[in-house]
Amino acid sequence: MKAFVIDRYKPENGMRKANVPDPVVGENDVLVQVHAAGVNLLDSKIKSGEFKAMLPYKFPLIMGHDVAGEVVEVGSRVRKFKAGDQVYARPADFRIGTFAELITIHESDLAFKPASLSMEEAASIPLVGLTVWQALVEKANLQRGQKVFIQAGSGGVGTFAIQLAKHLGATVATTTSAANTALVKSLGADVVIDYRKEDFEAVLKDYDVVLNSQDSTTLEKSLRILKPGGKLISISGPPDPAFARELGLNVVLKVVMFFLSFATKRKARRLGVDYSFLFMRAEGNQLGKITELINAGGIRPVMDKIFPFDQANDALAYVESGRAKGKVVIRVAQ
Structure with missing residues (x-):
């Protein structure tokens, strides 16, 4: 699959688009085809090494903390989700990697996508x-x-x-x-x-x-x-x-x-x-409560720009500029 990765902290030319192996689906995992990925300042801080003492990632590291997409496959112990479900999540630390075509997410970190939102809008929400x-x-x-x-x-x-x-x-x-x-x-x-x-x-x-x-x-x-x-x-x-x-x-x-x-x-x-x-944690149950608020009209996403997948570095640079009004999202798949 294609993904945007870094090979070290503070890469000179930003993230690198690469072909990487498809993720392996564990017994409690859900394999998600990524339709859209939100971009956050946390991505920039991870890239710069700001959290390397607390979160010692291994390289190459697939970047990205927000995802909305469709379930492709589920592990043997997964009961809540099935293939074809539309879902969204902030994957757990050490399991990030939403700037990619596929990602595996633990069932407990996943929630059903708000029915009222597009994939891009949903990807702006989790983190x-x-x-x-x-x-x-x-x-x-x-x-x-x-x-x-x-x-x-x-x-x-x-x-x-x-x-x-x-x-x-x-x-x-x-x-x-x-x-x-x-x-x-x-x-x-x-x-x-x-x-x-x-x-x-x-x-x-x-x-x-x-x-x-x-x-x-x-x-x-x-x-x-x-x-x-x-x-x-x-x-x-x-x-x-x-x-x-x-x-x-x-x-x-x-x-x-x-x-x-x-x-x-x-x-x-x-x-x-x-x-x-506060350093937020992945939490599917809380995200489910947020879904209820969104579906009821209590909260709406505020979007700034949507970038195509190939322009992931431009999307991250735009977030780093501090000019964004609301959220920036990368469209990975139609």
Whole structure:
């Protein structure tokens, strides 16, 4: 099969299109023909080696974390899916590889594709959807009437997070440029701050939850807008000891993460708020709940561009540029 791979971290010419062996189907696996693959900043971070200590991948590595497609074959112990089913997923770490014609995915990481979405739209959902679900529902336990600040509201995570937060009954503040104000308001944002003209710290106060996706300066300012007992969940770091325990990392990496997050956690404690890091995990059951919301009309995908398979490197470069409004997707098969 054809796939886009890297042979080392920081490849000079980006990903390489290659012929690689078809994946082997294990007894709990589902073989999926890839119709579309979402593109994420995580792909760029994996390519650059940012997570190599935590996720030591072997080369050549097939890239890609989001998939929508059709089931071709199932393993002997698979009961939920059958050939011909339309599905989508964020494959588990060490089983990524959606920039390819075929991929095997563990049954527990897979969900039925929302009936209302095209393959390209569905491929835009899993990673950002699970990230936001695990941040706002699982970690923050966001409740009706609470206030949440979602940074970068016009990005892939932001567009999904605004919609889920509104579904949960929260008041939503976000940052974006003036050009994207109408977009984020249409998704449900109540307070929109033009980051080029306003300082969100001067506008927002006594928030219950912050979803942090930006740099360390923005994180520190975000801690100060929380009310006592508030929660900041960061998807951009720094990683903390709890994350190291969840991943089962060795003692050395646990110590490293303790020191990486020490200053941030100390600032949070002084302010009487909570800081935690989130690196989302594959989870088919949660993705099934997201499917229900989408089919009910509670959340819609926000798409920017669809690139043909041969232009996978251009798609990744576009995501890296930071210009995308919503999600970028690669069309692999018609």
